[in-house]
Structure formats: C-alpha cells, structure tokens
Amino acid sequence: MAHGKSVKLFLVDGTPNGILTAEIINWTGHILSAPRSKLKDLIQREECQQSTGIYFLVGSDESNSTYPLVYIGESDNIAQRLAQHNRTEESGGKDFWNKVCVVTGKDQNITKAHIKYLESRLIDIALSNGQCQLKNGTAHIYNRLPESDIADMEYFLEQIQVILPVLGYEFLKEQKRPSELKTSTITPPTPQVSENMYSSAMEGLIEQPAEFYLSVKGIEAKAKVIDGEFYVLKGSQVRQDASQSTHNYISSLRPTLLNSGIIDSSTFTFTKDYLFSSPSAASAVITGRESNGRKVWKQVGTDLTFGEWQEDQVNEEYEEILHLETKTSQIQNLYHQFKDAFLNLDVGLDIVIKKKYIAFKKSDFNVVTMYVFPSKIHINLQQREGVLKDESGLLEYNTAQKHPFYTATHHNDLEYITNIVKNLADF
Numbered sequence: 001m002a003h004g005k006s007v008k009l010f011l012v013d014g015t016p017n018g019i020l021t022a023e024i025i026n027w028t029g030h031i032l033s034a035p036r037s038k039l040k041d042l043i044q045r046e047e048c049q050q051s052t053g054i055y056f057l058v059g060s061d062e063s064n065s066t067y068p069l070v071y072i073g074e075s076d077n078i079a080q081r082l083a084q085h086n087r088t089e090e091s092g093g094k095d096f097w098n099k100v101c102v103v104t105g106k107d108q109n110i111t112k113a114h115i116k117y118l119e120s121r122l123i124d125i126a127l128s129n130g131q132c133q134l135k136n137g138t139a140h141i142y143n144r145l146p147e148s149d150i151a152d153m154e155y156f157l158e159q160i161q162v163i164l165p166v167l168g169y170e171f172l173k174e175q176k177r178p179s180e181l182k183t184s185t186i187t188p189p190t191p192q193v194s195e196n197m198y199s200s201a202m203e204g205l206i207e208q209p210a211e212f213y214l215s216v217k218g219i220e221a222k223a224k225v226i227d228g229e230f231y232v233l234k235g236s237q238v239r240q241d242a243s244q245s246t247h248n249y250i251s252s253l254r255p256t257l258l259n260s261g262i263i264d265s266s267t268f269t270f271t272k273d274y275l276f277s278s279p280s281a282a283s284a285v286i287t288g289r290e291s292n293g294r295k296v297w298k299q300v301g302t303d304l305t306f307g308e309w310q311e312d313q314v315n316e317e318y319e320e321i322l323h324l325e326t327k328t329s330q331i332q333n334l335y336h337q338f339k340d341a342f343l344n345l346d347v348g349l350d351i352v353i354k355k356k357y358i359a360f361k362k363s364d365f366n367v368v369t370m371y372v373f374p375s376k377i378h379i380n381l382q383q384r385e386g387v388l389k390d391e392s393g394l395l396e397y398n399t400a401q402k403h404p405f406y407t408a409t410h411h412n413d414l415e416y417i418t419n420i421v422k423n424l425a426d427f
Contacts (some may be wrong), residue, residue, distance in 0.1 A: 007166055013038075019045075022167060027159045028109065032102040033167050039086055039100065043079035052076050052115050053104035054122065055162075057085060057097035058169065060132060064255045069096045069355035070126060070171055071135040073117040078102055095134070099270060101169055103160060110156075115140045117153050122160070125172055130260070160308065178224040178271050179233040212306060214283060221286050223272075223279070223297060230293075231273050232282050238268040242288030249284035257285065277375040279306050302357070302371050 005024055012019040017037050020249040022031040034042045042048060055078055056178050071094060075081035081098060087093025103118075103372055104110070122144040145153065167174045182319075209224040214236075221236035246284075257274070262270050263393065276282040279293025289380045294307035357373045370379045 002097050002121055005162060007163060009166075012041075020167065022163055023106075023160050024163055027156075028106050029156060029159055029163075030104050030106050031163055031167065032104075033169075035098055036098045036100065037084070039082060042100065043082055047104045048079040048082070048102060049077065051078065051104040051244075052110060052112055053102055054115060054118055055076050055082065055103070056101040056164075056169065057094060057135075058099045058101065059096040060098070061096075066253050067132050068171060070132040071097065071117060072126065073136075074115045078104070085128075092134070101164065103165065113145055114149065114153055117145050117150070118157060118160075121153070121157055122172065125157075125161075129171060129173070129175050130262075130338050131175070136148070161403065165403045175273075176226050176231060177273050178226050179235070207238060211300040212309075213278075213300055214297050215285060216287060216296065221282075221285060222300075223282060230276050230279050230282060232270055232276060232286070234270050236270045236286065238263050238270070238286050239288045241310050243290070247284065247290050249281045250288060252292070253281065254288070256284045284400070372413060 001350045008025065010022045012021060017035060019032065019034040019042055022033065023029070030047060032042065032045065032047055049055070052075070054072070059069045059075070061069050068185065071085075073081065073085075084092065085094045085097070089095045120140055123134065123136050123140075126132055129419070143150075161172050161174060164170075184310050187242070199276070209226045212223045214221040217239070219237045219239050221238075222232050222233040224233060225237070225293060245251065254263075259266050262271060262274055263269070276285070279297050280291060281293070283291035283293040283296050294310070295305050298304065298305040299306070299309045301311075
C-alpha cells in the first residue's frame, strides 16, 4: 500500500516562476528547478558548485507539442557544465532548453559512481516511458556498483520519480500497464449481512480500476482509470479518417501517436496502453473528431457516462442510513422496499447505496456485481464464465457492444429481484 510523503518546497525568489528547491522529508536528495532566464543566479548556489549531481535540460518542440525535449546529464561541477550548455549550438551549447532541474545529495555520500549509475537508469527510464523526446540517444549501461549501493540508488531513484512530477517534470513518472493487471485471487473475509453493512466501508476489498468503453460507428475502445489517470488500453480501435480540425488532439497528438507506432498505422489499433491527459483527448484521437469524453465514455457494467461516474465518486462511497435522504426518491423507495428482504438473505453480498442505483457485490473483489436502477438492472460478470440462473426468463445476455452483461427491466418486483440475488450469490 502506498504511503503519503511530505514534500518541502521553497521559492527562493518568492515567486512561482523563479528558482525553486524541493526536498522529501528523510530523503538525502535535494532538488533545484529554475527557468533558463535564472541560470546566472542558479549556478552561483552552493549545490551547483560543490556537488556531484544529475541535471535535466527541458524544452519544447514547436513541431511536436505533445512531448518535451529532454537532455539528462551528470557532472562533478554542475555550474560549469550548465554554463557550457548555455552557449549557442555553434559554440558547443544547446539551444532547445528553457528549464533546468538539478538533483544533488545533502551529504558527501553520493559519489561519481553513484551519479553515473543514476544517469544511466534515468536515461533508460525516460526512453522506456516514451513521454519525452530524449536528446541523449541510447542509454549507457553502468553497473559498476556493489549490490548494496545499487539498492540505495534505486531508492534514491524512486524519490526522484516521485518529486519531479510535483514540479511539472512528467517524463519520469511511472507508466502503468493497466491491460496487464490481473484480478487478485486472494479471498477477503466475507462480511456478515447486517444493518451495519449499510453504514460502514467493506473492509478487505481492494478497489479495482474503473473500466470504460467507447463504441461508435464500428469502433470499439476500452480504458481504465488508475490513480486518477485515464489510460486507453492496448488493442483499442481507432477510426482511420479524421476531421480537418485544428484542435491539438487531432492535428498534433493523433499524428504523433501514429508516427511513433503507439497506434498501428495499418490496423489502427493501440499497440500499448497509453496515458491521456483527459477522456476527451482520448475520444478525440480515437474518433478523429472533437469529442466530449465525459459523455461518450461509459462505465462497463453500469453504462454510466464518465461524467456521471465522476459525479458518483464525489459522494461518499458507503453512506450511513441516516444520510439516505441525499438519495433520489426512487432510490429511497428501492431501498425501503428491498431492505428487509435482503437483510434476511444469508448470501455474503455487500450492499452499496449510490445516488442513482443500489449495488450488490460478491465479496471476491467485485468480480460479480448487480446494479439495481429504478427501472432496470445490470449484472456484470466481468471475468467469470458460466450462465446465471434465471427462472423468470427475463434476463437478457447483452453482447451488442462487446462488453457482455445481463440486463432486464423490472417494476419493483421484490420476488423477481430476490431470486436473482440468490442466484448471484451462488454464482
């Protein structure tokens, strides 16, 4: 489980666009960040003149606004090296950069060998992430460190990856691979079915990433939200033709993804999971049109739009019965009508009351879920195989959008839904 971290920021000039220092409590590293216009003041600081360290030169590419230009280097005298880079290209310098970030140690325990190892690893990570245009070329493998030192430097590296995105340097941020995530097979404790079920969070359950789909004109795409970030999954389809829109998502980002091979130009499918800045950016690239991602992406299983799902997340995940008045009158009626019947069912289900529906979830990490809306139900089996029993014959197995789930209408038929819940619990 991830733990919180305390990051200490100091505005040296007292302005947000000047020199900035950053530290993580109990970490031996130290960060300096500054615009190129402040280089004269930056190189006069002690950290740049007396410490071995790593530096990042960062700039923008007018022909490709999607990814920044980045150069990663190391030096025993960072002030001198940065002064060299500040020269013109003709004089051996580098013209592209407009920001610089320097990483040093607070003590003398960081040696030249440590820094060379860090430089090698950072270049490798930047290349692997594919979130920048790296000016270094290929990484030079450096492994001349004892095993214990490598372990220390890997921890040092992890802290760099944590703190740089806080300062706006996104190219080292760990890239998730959501399509490779597997549902855990560990079975948590089965909660007891009781009145308290409605007023407390379900302990032992691991929250699974929310999954969404986009289906339009024969195009099928899937996405997951992980740690608040929107990933389109490998294998998602992309429309071949695009509008003549001047919007950056269509005129710049889409061609970049095609040219880089992230979208296969022959099959028009994603070759890897890709992190987008927003659902709208993803839907625009996929459909080739400007698009409101909050409306066109829908959650698998509930068919809630992304916007509706986001609204739902703002509400407390598991609210007390005393707060039931915050629900719509229809959901209140559903709750009061079915409450006693479900409390008497010893089926090991978790019951969650939301703004627009009531959910009944199996305790094995939400693999089986039934969503009861005021006039219909959805049953999402996700990775399960088999056929759900339905003596009523009213359930319809829906595969129209390649995201199969059972669906049926209901008219507050208590016996009908109770039977389905019993079968769901046994599935």
